[in-house]
Amino acid sequence: MLTYADRLKSMRETKIRHTLEKRAQNGYTDLDDFGTVPITKDYEVEPWYNSSNGSFYGYDGMCENFVRVIGAHPAYVDPMEMLCGRWRDMLVNYRGDLHYMPDWLKKRPKTMEFMKTATAQWSKRWDEQRFPYDDLKPLQKKYNIQTGIDGDAHFACDYRIGLESGFGGLLEKIRKYRDINKGKEDFYNAEERCVIAICDFIQRHIDKIEELIVSETRPEIRENLTKMLEVNKNIKLGAPKTFYEACQWVAHFNCASRIYTRDGAGFQLDVILLPYYENDVRNGILDDETAKFLIANLLLIDPHYYQISGVDENDRDMTNHLSYLILEAADSINISCNLTVRVHENCDREFLRRAVYYLFKNKNGWPRFCNDKALAEGYMRNGVDKKTARERIAVGCNWMCVPGKEFPMNDTVKINIAKVFEHALNDLKNEVVKSAEKLFELYEKHLKIAAEVTAAGINLHIDHCHDVTPELIMNLMMHDTIEKGLDISECAKLYTVGVDGAGLAVVADSLGAISDRIEKEQLLGWDELFGALESNFEGAKNERIRAIMSSAPKYCGGGTEADRWAIRLTESFTKIIKSTPMPDGRTLVPGWFSWARSIEYGTAVAATPNGRKSCEPISHGANPNSGFRRDGAVTAQSNGIASVQCGYGNSAPLQIEFDPKITVEEGGIDAVLSLIEAHFEQGGTLININILDTEKLMEAHKNPESHPDLVVRVTGFTAYFASLSPKFRQLVVDRFLQGM
Amino acid sequence: MQTGIIADIQRSSVHDGPGLRTTVFFKGCPLHCAWCHNPETIDPKPQLLEYPEKCICCGMCSKGCFSGAKVICGKEMSSDEVMEQILHDKQYYVKGGGVTFSGGEPFMQADFLNTLIDKCKSQGIHTAVETSMAIYSEAVISKLDLIMCDLKIWDKDIHREYVGIDPGIIRANIEKADMLGIPIILRTPVIPGIKQEIDKISAFAKQLNNVIQYELLPYHPLGTEKAKAMGIEQKEFKTPSNEYMEELKKYAYIR
Numbered sequence: 003m004l005t006y007a008d009r010l011k012s013m014r015e016t017k018i019r020h021t022l023e024k025r026a027q028n029g030y031t032d033l034d035d036f037g038t039v040p041i042t043k044d045y046e047v048e049p050w051y052n053s054s055n056g057s058f059y060g061y062d063g064m065c066e067n068f069v070r071v072i073g074a075h076p077a078y079v080d081p082m083e084m085l086c087g088r089w090r091d092m093l094v095n096y097r098g099d100l101h102y103m104p105d106w107l108k109k110r111p112k113t114m115e116f117m118k119t120a121t122a123q124w125s126k127r128w129d130e131q132r133f134p135y136d137d138l139k140p141l142q143k144k145y146n147i148q149t150g151i152d153g154d155a156h157f158a159c160d161y162r163i164g165l166e167s168g169f170g171g172l173l174e175k176i177r178k179y180r181d182i183n184k185g186k187e188d189f190y191n192a193e194e195r196c197v198i199a200i201c202d203f204i205q206r207h208i209d210k211i212e213e214l215i216v217s218e219t220r221p222e223i224r225e226n227l228t229k230m231l232e233v234n235k236n237i238k239l240g241a242p243k244t245f246y247e248a249c250q251w252v253a254h255f256n257c258a259s260r261i262y263t264r265d266g267a268g269f270q271l272d273v274i275l276l277p278y279y280e281n282d283v284r285n286g287i288l289d290d291e292t293a294k295f296l297i298a299n300l301l302l303i304d305p306h307y308y309q310i311s312g313v314d315e316n317d318r319d320m321t322n323h324l325s326y327l328i329l330e331a332a333d334s335i336n337i338s339c340n341l342t343v344r345v346h347e348n349c350d351r352e353f354l355r356r357a358v359y360y361l362f363k364n365k366n367g368w369p370r371f372c373n374d375k376a377l378a379e380g381y382m383r384n385g386v387d388k389k390t391a392r393e394r395i396a397v398g399c400n401w402m403c404v405p406g407k408e409f410p411m412n413d414t415v416k417i418n419i420a421k422v423f424e425h426a427l428n429d430l431k432n433e434v435v436k437s438a439e440k441l442f443e444l445y446e447k448h449l450k451i452a453a454e455v456t457a458a459g460i461n462l463h464i465d466h467c468h469d470v471t472p473e474l475i476m477n478l479m480m481h482d483t484i485e486k487g488l489d490i491s492e493c494a495k496l497y498t499v500g501v502d503g504a505g506l507a508v509v510a511d512s513l514g515a516i517s518d519r520i521e522k523e524q525l526l527g528w529d530e531l532f533g534a535l536e537s538n539f540e541g542a543k544n545e546r547i548r549a550i551m552s553s554a555p556k557y558c559g560g561g562t563e564a565d566r567w568a569i570r571l572t573e574s575f576t577k578i579i580k581s582t583p584m585p586d587g588r589t590l591v592p593g594w595f596s597w598a599r600s601i602e603y604g605t606a607v608a609a610t611p612n613g614r615k616s617c618e619p620i621s622h623g624a625n626p627n628s629g630f631r632r633d634g635a636v637t638a639q640s641n642g643i644a645s646v647q648c649g650y651g652n653s654a655p656l657q658i659e660f661d662p663k664i665t666v667e668e669g670g671i672d673a674v675l676s677l678i679e680a681h682f683e684q685g686g687t688l689i690n691i692n693i694l695d696t697e698k699l700m701e702a703h704k705n706p707e708s709h710p711d712l713v714v715r716v717t718g719f720t721a722y723f724a725s726l727s728p729k730f731r732q733l734v735v736d737r738f739l740q741g742m
Numbered sequence: 743m744q745t746g747i748i749a750d751i752q753r754s755s756v757h758d759g760p761g762l763r764t765t766v767f768f769k770g771c772p773l774h775c776a777w778c779h780n781p782e783t784i785d786p787k788p789q790l791l792e793y794p795e796k797c798i799c800c801g802m803c804s805k806g807c808f809s810g811a812k813v814i815c816g817k818e819m820s821s822d823e824v825m826e827q828i829l830h831d832k833q834y835y836v837k838g839g840g841v842t843f844s845g846g847e848p849f850m851q852a853d854f855l856n857t858l859i860d861k862c863k864s865q866g867i868h869t870a871v872e873t874s875m876a877i878y879s880e881a882v883i884s885k886l887d888l889i890m891c892d893l894k895i896w897d898k899d900i901h902r903e904y905v906g907i908d909p910g911i912i913r914a915n916i917e918k919a920d921m922l923g924i925p926i927i928l929r930t931p932v933i934p935g936i937k938q939e940i941d942k943i944s945a946f947a948k949q950l951n952n953v954i955q956y957e958l959l960p961y962h963p964l965g966t967e968k969a970k971a972m973g974i975e976q977k978e979f980k981t982p983s984n985e986y987m988e989e990l991k992k993y994a995y996i997r
Contacts, residue, residue: 525806542798542799542800542801543800545798545800546798546800546802546808546809549798549800549808549809549810550808553808553809553810560753560827560830561826561830631753632750633752633753633754633755634754635752635753635754635831636754637753637754637762637830637831637834638753638754638830638831640834641830641831664756664757668756669756669760669761669838670756672760672761672837672838672839673756673761673762673837673839675837676761676762676834676835676836676837676839677762677834679833679836679837680831680833680834680836683833684833
């Protein structure tokens with residue numbers, strides 16, 4: 003008889019096989035794993051285009067294509083699992099977005115035909131014919147701004163809404179408000195068709211399970227399939243009533259939401275599912291082993307961003323028995339996982355210790371940790387009450403969101419400050435009196451312009467995204483959307499829009515090196531520096547200048563000039579972003595984060611005074627540049643990053659690669675706990691930790707196939723090392739060696 | 743103002759005692775272990791290390807080297823300057839971490855060490871030392887929270903040959919330190935090819951009252967590169983295999 007452990011082993015093996023098959027199909031993907039399964043041979047979608055731009059937009063365009071894509075998805079049922087359903091393809095693949103387009107799709111002749119019509123813009127997700135922004139493009143390009151225009155998802159659903167009503171209840175709600183809000187039929191009809199398409203998706207799973215039961219000979223698996231069938235029948239329209247049903251409902255919703263806009267925001271897993279767990283345990287229909295298996299299955303289906311632990315609005319600890327089971331479940335499946343543990347002084351310390359233990363045990367980069375105090379208090383500074391601030395949970399790569407209420411565009415808007423700084427440097431050449439102070443003044447002047455054009459882009463997006471990419475699936479679990487017949491972009495209660503700066507360490511180290519080497523020590527003159535930068539540090543003389551500049555004490559060195567500049571850059575970035583005017587109650591929220599784009603952003607930036615050559619990657623997130631200290635001290639890095647928090651509830655994450663040679667027995671847990679607690683006491687917001695096995699990492703770097711199960715935390719997300727491009731694998735390895 | 747010669751200060755150390763620690767490497771050591779992994783700390787004075795592979799051939803050595811090809815090891819620092827570095831990480835020491843004074847031999851600069859220990863104590867910081875026990879100062883050592891010391895070879899002649907002094911001095915100092923009631927971690931670097939007599943060292947450790955741990959540390963050749971940078975050729979020994987280390991551990995049991 004197959005035990006849960008046997009089945010988990012089989013599920014894990016299937017996952018590893020899928021990872022390798024996906025890599026063969028998709029090529030390298032420097033992205034989250036997303037929980038997708040490989041495309042089947044006969045899978046084909048005929049997209050429907052409703053724009054002469056060669057793309058599709060609006061309620062009808064998005065709805066029709068969602069129905070087609072989810073409709074083309076075959077049922078996925080693995081008899082080893084308790085839950086069913088997987089996704090493999092998404093709408094954005096058909097909108098000319100090269101960034102996400104997988105190789106298998108590029109090989110399809112029809113798609114290639116479609117791509118021929120591509121306009122100059124890199125993506126057709128935005129309807130430029132109707133909502134052009136040519137006036138913004140020159141400055142967006144000048145400052146290497148990731149505009150957020152054409153972004154999608156990047157906010158969070160209130161899962162309670164869906165779990166309480168089920169898909170049938172959501173259909174009733176849509177129909178009820180369609181009758182009330184006359185004239186909004188386009189919206190409601192689209193919503194209705196989407197929900198029906200999800201129900202059809204579930205029905206196909208019901209059919210598949212019935213088919214499998216007939217041929218299943220193993221009694222325990224037959225029983226498993228029978229239960230799975232019952233659960234799927236119950237939740238096709240009905241609201242989930244049991245823990246099992248709730249997990250299955252979430253799994254199906256997540257598949258639909260991923261297919262639509264790749265939404266990966268989860269919820270407070272240990273709180274939302276707790277009533278189901280407690281009720282089932284009380285009724286004697288659920289034991290902990292089964293609950294763990296179900297959670298493991300849910301995490302296997304999709305590495306959504308879930309938060310666990312933390313405190314409620316009255317500062318009471320929310321950690322519960324289910325929180326522990328979730329950690330144990332994640333351990334039992336041990337795959338790419340995006341669980342975030344919320345840390346507060348009132349939280350169960352034993353739980354935190356347990357969470358750190360799993361970092362050591364599995365060395366798979368999970369869980370990560372966020373700081374309640376800095377995030378909640380920071381967010382309140384935007385004029386938000388404490389209850390709402392507490393609801394704002396970690397549900398994204400670097401970001402937080404108030405589920406159901408906020409439209410933050412988080413992680414979709416970034417300003418490459420290394421590029422902004424490059425323009426300031428160019429301006430400085432024309433100044434008679436040159437100084438670091440003058441350079442900073444010029445930088446601020448450019449940053450203000452960059453912030454204004456960024457804000458203009460954000461407003462364009464918010465004003466029109468309901469016409470371009472209405473969030474028909476996530477709208478189902480947002481407040482006031484169905485009730486008012488409005489897309490969430492039009493009716494969110496909170497428009498606290500995240501604007502991240504990227505390249506902090508490059509600019510801080512450049513200013514620090516100028517202060518130290520040119521102004522204090524007078525080792526160089528400005529003209530020599532400019533000459534070296536223009537030559538990209540070529541030639542022996544310029545190579546020496548590069549050595550002089552790059553050997554100056556760096557950001558995160560501890561009390562260095564660069565550290566002081568990093569703080570000043572943060573204060574300045576925060577002030578400029580916060581004071582950029584926004585209409586209609588919208589406000590911008592600053593943070594430091596580059597996501598996984600440090601290589602891409604680097605290609606836009608010429609040589610910088612910190613010794614970085616033209617086109618080399620910029621620094622990652624709020625992290626220091628490599629070689630920031632000879633000892634690579636994580637405590638120094640932690641102090642530095644704690645000092646550059648923007649303080650309005652968005653993050654500047656601490657990404658660390660910890661020495662794996664220290665074990666649990668040698669006090670490893672206490673060492674990491676000290677790090678987490680001290681970083682958070684100093685105001686840090688988010689910690690992503692990689693504890694890796696050097697030997698395994700190096701072997702995988704040489705031959706990725708040798709360890710297809712190796713998971714690394716690339717940035718806010720974890721990914722299979724084997725799926726990353728060689729450039730990205732190198733980046734992870736370099737960072738890791740730096741942290742040794 | 744009192745100053746000391748410091749070879750390096752490493753933060754976030756996890757291998758020089760419990761928890762997260764700041765390790766202060768003192769310059770100067772009375773021993774001359776043939777396998778020394780920090781040979782740049784033997785000479786009490788600052789000295790030049792040269793790494794020609796890092797040279798960028800700018801031809802401007804006289805104006806200072808910035809490529810890392812010529813590095814001075816050893817810096818005269820005041821106790822306040824050292825404390826400033828130590829205090830950067832004070833918040834991280836709470837879960838059993840602290841400061842480790844290492845080297846070199848910290849007791850070569852006993853007065854400076856004493857001052858630093860006092861300053862750490864006044865800040866409530868846990869203090870440990872990594873010492874050869876070739877020099878003993880009861881007034882200073884008795885203030886520490888943890889003593890980590892080596893007994894490398896049992897036999898007198900072999901010890902003299904490879905380490906440079908009589909092991910009797912070290913053993914006597916360890917016995918004196920054992921009377922202080924301070925926890926001691928005794929260590930032996932395992933150097934294949936040298937008769938170290940782990941069983942005898944282990945038996946010695948067993949009869950002491952405050953040795954909480956007897957550690958066997960595998961030899962690694964990290965010192966050879968640094969010795970080369972100093973213009974010295976250091977003999978490279980064989981690195982012990984994991985199996986050999988496991989086998990030896992059978993003899994290294996304490997209590």
